[in-house]
Amino acid sequence: MTKQEVLNTIHKGKDRRIEFKESVNKLPGNLFETVCAFLNTVGGTILLGVADDGKIIGVDSNSIAQLRKDIANQSNNPQKLDPVFMLSAIEYNIDGKQILAIEIPESSTVHKTNSDIYFRNEDGDYKVTRLEKIAEIVNRKTNYFSEQTVIPHVSFDDFDEKLILRAKNLIKINNPEHHWHTLNDKEFLSRAGFYKKSVEGTMGYTLAAVLFFGTDELIHAIVPAYKFDALVRKFNVDRYDDRLTVRTNLFDAYDLLMGFIEKHINDPFYLEGIQRISLRSKIFRELVAGIIDPEHFTPYAKNPKPNLLIMSFSPLWFIWIPKRKLGRKLGRK
Template structure:
């Protein structure tokens, strides 16, 4: 769902308890509405829409986006993850402001506490304020806010804390007076009465598993398919949330770089992954932020199979699987952890992480990812268009992706004369696709490699046949497919 589709969806939905339209930017009116949403169930303000629900746009929208971000981050007390984004609708620009329900209710704007009552923003009554305070007291008992005994400052990664502080100040999400690590952690409820909280450990401990073993993340590559029992790479990550993000991405880069794209204008090869890295990052980030850390037996895993990638985490999703595929607002399971991820820029637009995953996979020509939810877990599966590792029935002789690529590049270089360097590189990409996906036809390889038109693919196929690297097996074009020859197998296994 792109920006235009999102806005049209909101316009069709119409104003309600969690959605309000405004034609022009009046910072005080927007501030009141956002304060009310924070004190209720979260919500969105769409600016640049007329009274009859028509998009009129905003002039100088980029300036207003920045100015509104700075204003709301300072005018609403206490600080909250307010997200202001610029959205394009045709030739017009609108501004969308989103918030979750706040975890530190009641929130105050301009000296008053505002509440959402139906489609109206009003000042909260005494009873509503009392309820908000009561809800906050219950929040303070949440696992995130519980004290982690025996933890000292030296157990925390000061560099990660300082990185978060610096980014928050630079993005106008934090006052410079909170720049000291202890002041920063205290301000956001991660250091209370001389003790660090569980959330502080998950986010910033050098080794959180020492205190919270269930914070570990398992990453594994089951090369020969889900029915096998041999993992070629299997490890437990003991780092904090930010270190684990990097470690999981490194794991993906190690095992998923299966093809390389080339441009006629660019000589440098660009690595391409079987699933867009942006989609995988969003999936991992969602699992890390929303998983249930409170249960000792809780877990999170990222497992690469030959035909799919699964990201699993313990915890009940607040939404059903079908709802995750749409624009949505939800109360984060771990609001303190979510807020820090927001300050670091890992959560850019509330409720759009799952949509970004869907869009990235669709753009890449992949099957739609699938969410499976239960009372105690959430699983995200990415089906693959290509087979990974040993699932190719040993055709690559056990060579790693990098080794296989090098051998195929050399084979093409030595066997084909008179072709440009760019063409040889494309032939190498196609040949690797055939090695990993034997038995398919030309249209299939066109879809896998995205190298060109059907006629171009047929020309490349003929070149690989002429040098004896591939052969067609089968009785007809509709029932047969291309396979690598014994000649190429010897080159790969050498």
């Protein structure tokens, strides 16, 4: 947020996405109730050092470093926020007074603070105890998040430019006549559909952009439950002989899963015409691409089954991929 955007936010007043909290030298006791409510609803911004009526009180300048540290530490403490969601505060000087802004996106999962679930409505945070309301929150998130969902607060600077270059190089290799690889990075993301207008009418980067080009920290912040789990059961079929857990961008996830397959499955000699090809690569590159397809990723299940299970019943191999629930594809017919 720019300083002018902060001023506009204060002028607008408290609502479903904006919360003010007086905070001079310590965090408000109900701060994480609002954090939890924003994560569970549509996201929002918390301004510390501003009264309910919009009057700028300010934060003690000598306490700012500790306040920012407390926000980072407590947001990463499962006793305070479960599951954890890394947050940080940005300092602004408004009319000679310091305030702190915490921008909170909507999360892909349901969060609790002190074992309670909160929901944001109008300008208040409400504890959710009814099972049907909790189910409504879960179902809304399940139906809402898909690879085309625009994620608020994600900027171009959050992406790894090396991954964008990798995507452009793949296009150049596979389709040299396609002009996308000649575009600058921002134009490329826009033209490829990674930067688009949301259903609310605001422009932003999609969940697919985060999964393809985001840093590991960004991916974990936006989709805390994101991971791929591969198991081998060859001798110990009750547990596993080898395991790979992947929580990184989709490009590196593909390479890691393919490497795991190559480690455990032999590549038999095979000719296509007069040319030897890798039958293993030909079969499994499509399989792995299907596993990591962001369109099929569902980050909400607790204790999910492995994404890839390789079992040996000599001389046969059994490859199992669990069926995953598909999210609603927003903006598609």
